Amino acid sequence: MKLLELINATKIYTAFEGLFAGSGTSFKAADDISITLEQGKNLGIVGESGSGKTTVAKIICDIIQPDSGEALYKGRNIKALGKGYAEYRKNVQMIFQDPYTSLNPKLTVFSAMYDGIAAHSSLTKTEIREKCETLMEMVGLEKEHLDRFPHEFSGGQRQRVSIARALSLDPEIIIADEPVSSLDVSVQAQILNLLKKLSKENNITLVLISHDLAVVSFLCDEVIVMHKGKIVERGTAEQVIHSPREEYTKKLLEACVYR
Template sequence: LIELKNLTKTFKAYDSSFKSSKTRIKATDDISLQIKKADSLGIVGESGSGKTTLANLITGILHPDSGKILYKNRDILSSGEKLFREYRKNVQMIFQDPYSSLNPKLKIYSTLKDGIKRHITKDKKDIYSRCVELMEMVGLTEKHLSRYPHQFSGGQMQRISIARALSIEPEIVVADEPVSSLDVSIQAQILNLLQKLRKESGKTLLLIAHDLAIVNFLCDEILVMYKGKALEYGKSSEVIKNPLHPYTKNLLEATTKKDIKKVTTETTGLCPYAGRCKFFMDICRNELYKYQATETHYALCNLYK
């Protein structure tokens, strides 16, 4: 359905006085990935690992510096505006913060109807019926359509964000840390809702998270990122039961310790994790070995060379 080929995106670095420097930080570094129809892929990493940038590239919010994004074997960046519009319609995002992603001046009905009117139908009765259906789909009711965002709790607003993402019947839903801003008591409800909707609709799901437990719960496959690099990829069962990269092992430990540190920009080798790895070797300065453990599971690590 989607194939990423050598996707790279860099940003300017800024010093302590907020002045631009000549240094550029690679938010995504040569990422290649295939996403099949009805797949569920979890992209996991610490804050600053590049996972949200990758999500923004996949949704078309950002354009890469180099590399290709193929949608049904066609490059969305060089095949014309028509294909790009079709792609944007079929890839919808659930943002991390529901409070800032919903227009506070619009009632929920207006928030939902605009996309439906533009992409699905212009019939007023059909639009309203679709909005009611969406509300019920996410555990809300028809009466909620006449309310404003400030009249809802955080969990309810995230449900509305999910309804909006599904409103124009996309093929792919990208969820960027959809529960990180919610109370723990509400997180399980939203995760269960996402799992239920994915199974019922058969849509492709890309989940961005820093918690491997959440990704394992919702996703069939896991991509582990650090400093823009894909350090490990495999089926969820493989990555959880047999983590290969030292960074993945640290993330699993942090799942129980709840101690996720922000990524620093310093590095001492070709491997982006070299500066923090207790297994660091001289070879890590100049080489990065791709170890293929199984047909579906690999890691970039010199330990296996």
């Protein structure tokens, strides 16, 4: 089933070079992007810094809107979902590179998860607590950790917390934007394994963004390669890793950390 589609999505930013209005030059951070997210098929997005990966992720999550082209959720334009919009937002969750900036420092893990679950379910407070305890175990943390604040965790643990929070809404899609690049190499593999396991077990479609083609091929069925806002190559992870067609993809492969 097609969960989400971008059709010829383009996002234009204006870089202001001077102080005066009108002196900006426009450029396309995402240029004519078409992708389909199918249920159960993980998609990898790779490309060097500034190639437009996060821009595409933000369009998928409706954090930003394309200047032209369309974003469809289950065949309907996101802008025209009406009452279905809340369901779309629940079903598409994002995990960021640095979990510290995405977790509210003033809220315990439990309070951070509570409101979202309460808004999207009819569970009682006790049931929500039980659900959160289960989620903590799923991501390899202790249930007592629910009462801690974000600063009371290590970097790897914090990323586990943000994965638990994303899972707490039972999403269909999780977009993980460089989820391990702020972590020690030894912890990176643990988090990637966790994402792989959880996406399979919970039938979640993963969109994984990384500089590193090898990381993406470990988790994803299909891969797109971005360069200067455009998709320059796409294929199965196998194809892109073992027989890249584009020179740019070959260069990215040479720069992989895990090989």
